[in-house]
């Protein structure tokens with residue numbers, strides 16, 4: 048008798064679960080198939096790509112972060128200097144998709160001048176301002192500006208900022224390793 052009641056209860060529970068499962072299924076919207084679907088998708092992807100930042104707006108972030116890096120290093124906030132180097136790379140990530148023809152040139156510039164083994168990163172890691180200053184100037188004169196000239200933007204010549212954008216505390220004492 049108890050067995051029968053138990054089995055009936057189990058059956059009821061199973062039906063209840065099934066019903067709940069069915070109720071949760073969203074109504075199916077017909078998905079277009081074939082060439083129409085592919086054309087729609089291609090157009091959407093092109094629209095999204097067209098709306099992404101290309102080099103111009105992304106470079107604004109690169110340039111401001113590069114300035115911030117300088118004043119952070121000068122103030123002894125080495126973690127902030129390292130962080131700014133990372134962010135410069137982040138600003139340009141989007142151009143991998145929006146400017147695939149030019150991105151590889153940026154990527155090799157970044158690896159050589161801002162990668163882990165670059166003179167700039169080594170100076171930041173060592174907290175050595177005079178080595179940093181030299182590597183910074185070299186990066187600007189031998190990396191940033193030749194790339195502008197080579198791509199038809201000779202008139203965009205980066206110079207060292209005269210004064211910091213005074214919205215960050217560049218004097219927080221830190222080591223590069225604090226930038227995780």
Ligand code: HEC
Nearest residue numbers: 102103104106107110113152153156190191194198200205
């Ligand atoms: C791979 C080549 C390349 C490298 C390397 C490069 N740039 Fe640029 N940069 C460009 C191009 C191309 C433009 C113009 C983009 C456009 O508007 O179409 C530009 C534009 C700029 C602009 C003007 C954009 C604005 O919104 O004000 C600044 C500032 C700038 N770059 C700073 C830098 C700095 C600083 C560095 C080095 C740390 C650097 N760039 C490295 C290619 C490069």
